[in-house]
Amino acid sequence: MKKITLIGTALLCLSQFSCKEDFLVTTDPTRIGADLFYKNETQFLQALNGVYGQLQTITNSAYIFQEFTSDNTTIDFNPLDRGGAAGWEAFEYSTVNPGNGEISNMWNQYYSAMYNINYALEKLGPSTIDATVKKQVEGQLKFLRAYFYFHLVQYFGDVVLVTSTLDKPERAFDLVRSPEAEVYKQIEKDLKEAADLLPQTYPANQAGRVTKGAALSLLGKMYLTRKQYAEAVTTLKQVTTLGYSLLPKYADNFDPTKKNGPESIFEVQYQGGNDLGEHSNFMYVFAPRLSGAAVTGFSTAVPLGRNIPTNDIIAAYEEGDLRKDASLKTGYTLNGKLVPVPFVSKYQHPHTIAGRTDNNWPVLRYADVLLMLAEAINEQTGPTAEALDYLNKVRTRAGLAPLGSDLDKEKFRTAVLKERRVELAFENHRWFDLKRTMTPAQLAAFMNAHGAKEKAKPTVDRGGIAFNALDYVFENHEYYFPIPAPQILINNKLAQNPGY
Template sequence: MKTLLAKYTFFPKYSVFFCLLFWCSSCEDFLNEVPQTTRSAENFYKTAADFNNAVIGAYGNFKNPGLYGNGGTNASMLWLTEVTSDNSTHGATKAVSNLSQFELDEFNISLSNTVTTAAWTGHYIGIGQVNTILDQLPLATFEEPLKVRYEGEARFLRAFYYFNLVRLFGDVQLIQNSIDNPYGANGIPRTNAAAVYDLIISDLTIAENNLPTTIPAAQAGRASRWAAKALLGKVYLTRNQPELAATKLNEVIASGQFDLSTGYAATFSPATSFANNKDVILAVQYKTGLVGQGSALWSDLIPWGVPGVLFGTTGSGGGFMQPTADLENAYEPGDLRKDASLQATYLGANGTPVNVRHVVKYKQTGPQSGDADSDFPLLRYADVLLMYAEALNAQGQTAAAEPYLNQVRARAGLPEKTGLRQADFALALEQERRVELAFEGHRWFDLVRTDRYVEVMTAKGYPVKEFHRYFPVPQRETDLNSQLTQNPGY
């Protein structure tokens, strides 16, 4: 299940160094000669091994705090998609150190919010990494099949990063080439979201043709052709193009590469091997062993301040993504996913039950706090099935969509749903996605995508306004770049 992918997590730091070296381009010629002992784009991007390491490093950006962190409370994407929804709240005690997190929880988001700032910055770091790879690839002289794959991976990652950005912030800076000046992005304005989506679709179209159909266990965590098709289907669904979405999602289904034979709880278990986990299409890889590559998600999901020893680890709990009562009640009787996703109580040190809801989906018994082995899923087959059902239903093919919804329900131990009208089926899908994909970073995106965010949240008493469909452009970015406009409402 674990690969060398984690080994290169911190390789992307060199990208900043590349920029600093390029900044000296106006110096005398002798200053332009980069020493062979120095890492730079000029002397690093030579061999296939160099590019392979760079691509692996680009995947490592998934662990950037602005994306999925080290799996725990540093993960901006989980804050922005779960805590800002009706799925969870922040279970910690409010303090100066976590005011930004509580701003999200209370829907009072400042321009200097550290979570939104990290999300903006982290995604652009990843974009900078893959832009450098794409700029250097045409100059490489190694065999073409590897160049094709590396281009596909870089384009897939760029599309993934921009897809997150455009959904979180709307219009964003569209940067398609490496920038060789530390201040080179400061004059770039925001680009209309439609143009950003054009690049995302273009990149994924190339990626789906360039990427391999199968990923060997030793390369787990790298994107396959099916990952590109699944993501492209999600993009089309977000763009309200159900016909195109259905085509791509059906290609994933028809491939026969994936199924729901992995039990729901086993899907998230570190004991489930890559080869046997047919539900996960792509995941952020973590590796325990005190090598700096473990996940803190399980430690942070333990109830706030509770000794980790009660949950099989060290340290104390972070109270992250504390499930709401509304989510707990959303599970139907007999749904096998409920106990595999959350628990309402735990046993205290004296053996007495304590009533505090907490997430158990990523539970791992291990000796160290913040060093779990559980991977974090980015794309799952169950998500593909539900998206395909949604795409069919949006075209009025509700009866044809039912079997795909019911495949997911069957694994959860629930009866089939049949004979629903189109509007009722859409609500059934919304419900199914909520409980199937809880705590995986989908809920906020789903409600915004279906134009249901304000309606659902306000009905439950959350102080959500129309402008909360996007997050604010970070103050730091607008201070540095006068060309950047702010989203309405902030």
């Protein structure tokens, strides 16, 4: 995938309009001009792969916005280094403001990818490449655009909706935020079209590309998020006919030697064991910061101690749940002594080069689909036998006793949310699940209660450093992130979210 990253970089040049400036009187031989590119099938596939490369970059830090913000994870606090206090740590302590650098970087990454998608789609339309390849490229690009906007609209609410490139740079200053409903309408359109365009399978050398099943699964998730339960049920049931199945062993979903298995609907692809720059490193980011080789296997490792499982999620696993040991460890052994700092073990696997792991990141799994179906059916008609069956399939695989038919609608709702929490732990689902099932006021009360528990009994020792008075004070407006301050300075037509 090395060429993938280079193409993505070239397209970023286009997105900044620098390749069209009049003062450029010479041609850079290291870059491919827009007029010379998009001429054949190979180049369109390279452009598509460039967007997949950007998906890797976005996924590398997604835990900050989708797990850190929730009650699932916390920080291996470093009292000697407070460099992250105003950046990534703010998402743990609910102290994010418009000047946060992580917010700004995230916004730029998404919209850079969006430009490349829109540009490629515009070039694809009039192209004369093979019809089958053309459909597949279009479907994948539209899925990725929908996926990115599905994140953005949940992060920020109203966002800038762009589905075409700008002919003049100055037009960017006229862009305004589109209402959430309009953004979701575009997501729905893209996913429906993607589902019609995409195949269900690819040749082995293209494993991991977006499929029809991925488009339908994300569409079902969008309907569930929008509380369109009938549409969610109809869409997700289509996924159950496409040949997916639960793996007998939960841990195999995350084994790098068993990537893209029968339970996998879509996962972000990484490749370790080489110096091509396509590796993952989640183990190093999530390992306790003083664990060294005890977790990673390499004495040169400098773990970051982020995304540490909280006391709360550790306690959420029922006795005998086989998923717990596959997902987290409550400590590590160093110099013959147990150090009681928990860590995410879901991405802890042997690898050959320090810092270059081979783990993919799961985005959509069949277990997720079954639990969404159970939830949507319950919300639509109550806890039917069918809904219970979907839920119990997931519990049975985890080694747990099936739930009985004595649950009412509210208890079933609670059971499904709890099951989603432990089944999909540390896969970037928790924050959106909380938002989907709570009002801003309810979410604020929930997060403040979690914060009070962390303050009273921190998951990780803080080295004698007291909490700040503003830590874990969650207000209703924090249901949405702030629009990055630099974006509002650039374009004052972008109104800030209330409360920031």
